[in-house]
Amino acid sequence: MSFHPPMEYAPTRFHKSERELAEPGGGFTYTPENQAKFDANVKRYPADQRKSAILYALYLAQNQQGYLTAAAMRHVAQQIGCTAAEVEDVVSYYTMFFTKPVGTYVLNVCRTLSCALRGAERVTEELIATLGIKPGETDPTGTFTLLEVECLGACDRAPVVMVNDDWHERLDPDQVRVLVDAIRARGRAAFSGCHLHKEKM
Amino acid sequence: MAYEPSLTKYVGEPNSYTLDFYLKHQRGYEGLRKALTVKPDDIIEQVKASGLRGRGGAGFPTGMKWQFVLKETPKPRYICCNADESEPGTFKDHVLMERNPHLLIEGCAISCYAIGAKVAYIYIRGEFHHVQEILEAEIEKAYRAGYLGRNVLGGGFDCDVYVHRGAGAYEAGEETALIESLEGKRAQPRIKPPFPASAGLYQCPTAVNNVETLCNVPLIVLNGPEWFVGIGPEKNGGPKLFCVSGHVKKPGVYEASMHTTLRELIYGHAGGMLDDRPLKAMIPGGSSVPLLLPDQLDTPVSFDHIQKAGSLLGSAGLIVLDDTVCMVWLAMNLLHFYRHESCGKCTPCREGCDWLFKLLARLEAGEGRSKDLDLLSGVSNNIIGKTLCAFGDAAATPVLSTMKLFRGEYEAHVREGRCTLPAGWRATHPTLVAH
Numbered sequence: 001m002s003f004h005p006p007m008e009y010a011p012t013r014f015h016k017s018e019r020e021l022a023e024p025g026g027g028f029t030y031t032p033e034n035q036a037k038f039d040a041n042v043k044r045y046p047a048d049q050r051k052s053a054i055l056y057a058l059y060l061a062q063n064q065q066g067y068l069t070a071a072a073m074r075h076v077a078q079q080i081g082c083t084a085a086e087v088e089d090v091v092s093y094y095t096m097f098f099t100k101p102v103g104t105y106v107l108n109v110c111r112t113l114s115c116a117l118r119g120a121e122r123v124t125e126e127l128i129a130t131l132g133i134k135p136g137e138t139d140p141t142g143t144f145t146l147l148e149v150e151c152l153g154a155c156d157r158a159p160v161v162m163v164n165d166d167w168h169e170r171l172d173p174d175q176v177r178v179l180v181d182a183i184r185a186r187g188r189a190a191f192s193g194c195h196l197h198k199e200k201m
Numbered sequence: 202m203a204y205e206p207s208l209t210k211y212v213g214e215p216n217s218y219t220l221d222f223y224l225k226h227q228r229g230y231e232g233l234r235k236a237l238t239v240k241p242d243d244i245i246e247q248v249k250a251s252g253l254r255g256r257g258g259a260g261f262p263t264g265m266k267w268q269f270v271l272k273e274t275p276k277p278r279y280i281c282c283n284a285d286e287s288e289p290g291t292f293k294d295h296v297l298m299e300r301n302p303h304l305l306i307e308g309c310a311i312s313c314y315a316i317g318a319k320v321a322y323i324y325i326r327g328e329f330h331h332v333q334e335i336l337e338a339e340i341e342k343a344y345r346a347g348y349l350g351r352n353v354l355g356g357g358f359d360c361d362v363y364v365h366r367g368a369g370a371y372e373a374g375e376e377t378a379l380i381e382s383l384e385g386k387r388a389q390p391r392i393k394p395p396f397p398a399s400a401g402l403y404q405c406p407t408a409v410n411n412v413e414t415l416c417n418v419p420l421i422v423l424n425g426p427e428w429f430v431g432i433g434p435e436k437n438g439g440p441k442l443f444c445v446s447g448h449v450k451k452p453g454v455y456e457a458s459m460h461t462t463l464r465e466l467i468y469g470h471a472g473g474m475l476d477d478r479p480l481k482a483m484i485p486g487g488s489s490v491p492l493l494l495p496d497q498l499d500t501p502v503s504f505d506h507i508q509k510a511g512s513l514l515g516s517a518g519l520i521v522l523d524d525t526v527c528m529v530w531l532a533m534n535l536l537h538f539y540r541h542e543s544c545g546k547c548t549p550c551r552e553g554c555d556w557l558f559k560l561l562a563r564l565e566a567g568e569g570r571s572k573d574l575d576l577l578s579g580v581s582n583n584i585i586g587k588t589l590c591a592f593g594d595a596a597a598t599p600v601l602s603t604m605k606l607f608r609g610e611y612e613a614h615v616r617e618g619r620c621t622l623p624a625g626w627r628a629t630h631p632t633l634v635a636h
């Protein structure tokens with residue numbers, strides 16, 4: 001018998017955490033191809049160190065559905081053999097994982113010193129004006145997401161804009177406007193890529 | 202005497218990245234073949250005799266680092282190649298991996314042999330996706346040609362090289378944070394000791410080496426330590442890559458000896474100042490090191506000379522600043538970086554970087570008070586030396602260095618209530634892009 005009045009546990013009004021919970025998402029499993037890729041990758045690490053494959057596993061999930069939901073993180077946890085909390089711990093640390101939907105094309109403008117010295121702030125302003133969204137936002141059609149990122153390791157080709165995984169270098173405001181139009185018209189075919197990359201052709 | 206490049210001689214050639222090209226023009230894998238004929242300890246001795254110093258930032262002698270790697274243990278040993286390349290102003294490893302990947306692969310194999318490791322992981326930053334594709338394809342070719350895998354070149358030595366992709370974190374470049382990240386955790390530094398040489402990856406003895414460092418190893422084995430010592434000043438031997446960015450006509454990666462001066466890099470290799478404007482200051486070793494002034498232009502770019510001049514060679518990322526650069530803005534720009542990249546483990550760094558950025562943003566917006574200057578140095582000095590890794594010192598340096606050399610600009614911001622040097626290349630509406 002207890003003399004305590006009945007207590008409500010974890011009522012929502014006491015929940016003060018500002019932490020945003022991941023979107024639940026529908027049931028998630030890897031496609032057979034991704035499962036095969038994961039199974040091959042995990043062999044690179046000692047058998048008792050499956051957790052080393054976690055970033056790879058998360059990239060696979062993100063590429064499969066565009067961003068990471070709670071269901072996707074649970075699936076990764078199962079693959080790795082760790083808890084879902086451990087997966088979320090990793091996801092929340094690294095900047096290249098998205099927990100919300102992003103546009104088909106993610107424009108990452110480098111904003112660090114060497115790029116800024118060569119006009120990166122003006123490039124960002126041009127993109128804000130052209131796309132009508134601020135850094136961190138996605139346009140209503142879900143085509144473009146604009147992000148400001150830190151040094152991409154290509155400061156000699158400043159300013160640099162990384163579109164998804166492809167680099168675009170030595171851009172000025174006029175050129176980014178042209179690039180956005182070209183992506184609108186031709187999609188991925190408009191990507192120009194890293195200049196070193198092209199020399200090998 | 203003209204300098205003969207050995208790391209990047211062929212990077213402009215269309216097929217420089219292929220195995221065939223490497224074998225034909227760069228005496229490819231001869232270093233590995235030669236290494237396998239001597240004892241692993243002899244390789245370590247050669248690298249020690251060459252005086253090779255780490256190219257990742259700290260300039261620590263590589264041979265000594267390898268010697269510390271624990272031998273009396275049943276555990277496996279590992280090489281971790283640091284290809285995180287995230288120090289602002291640094292972009293040299295990218296060129297090596299993309300245009301001369303076999304030099305790195307050979308370097309990894311010889312280093313594994315030297316320390317008794319069977320596996321090397323190349324930890325590459327997530328943004329280098331296109332570089333990774335090339336590197337992995339070339340690794341595959343090296344396996345097929347028998348330079349990697351079981352019984353390398355019939356010498357009874359097994360060696361695997363794997364690329365591990367990061368996912369966006371500057372701190373993953375710090376060696377223990379890199380190991381944590383490789384183990385599938387947040388990239389946060391460990392408490393040292395134990396050092397990676399005794400308990401690194403999976404708590405096994407590990408050597409963490411930069412890409413450029415490992416690329417020098419085949420050259421040392423092939424050409425001998427004397428050749429290496431002969432290039433550059435005493436204790437600063439060997440070929441070196443310099444990354445020149447900012448206000449110069451031809452930004453780029455330039456290979457030279459460490460006899461070269463800052464003046465030769467800026468006005469020679471990089472073609473001089475952009476629009477022929479006057480030079481205001483230089484950051485010689487990536488964003489984390491103190492600034493140098495134009496009267497120091499004749500300093501040779503060696504670890505020791507730059508240190509004597511009051512800065513550090515760091516990652517050899519030379520950022521050139523002309524007279525349009527506001528130093529308060531510069532400190533704000535860099536603290537935005539450090540605030541964003543602080544891993545959050547040590548309180549002085551996590552909280553301090555945020556406050557430094559806020560104070561600098563307020564000054565730059567013209568709302569600073571004169572007390573803020575003392576506050577800036579107070580906060581900076583409470584970060585320096587009070588963190589687990591060198592990130593804290595790196596973050597406070599741009600603030601302390603600009604305040605020391607350009608205090609007048611800080612005072613002018615307070616006095617006039619505005620930025621006193623708004624350059625044409627900066628944002629027209631600073632608030633839109635400030636955060």
Ligand SMILES: Cc1cc2nc3c(=O)[nH]c(=O)nc-3n(C[C@H](O)[C@H](O)[C@H](O)COP(=O)(O)O)c2cc1C
Pocket residue numbers: 254255256257258259260261263283284285286287288371372373374375376377409410411412414415590591592595
């Ligand atoms: C915050 C921080 C970031 C670092 N980033 C890098 C990096 O991106 N690449 C690198 O090679 N070394 C980096 N380092 C230096 C490494 O900790 C380590 O000294 C280096 O990889 C050792 O290799 P080396 O002896 O060949 O230079 C960083 C250090 C710190 C403190």
Ligand code: FES
Pocket residue numbers: 110111112113114115116150151152153154155158159160289290291
């Ligand atoms: S500052 Fe933009 S790539 Fe380095």
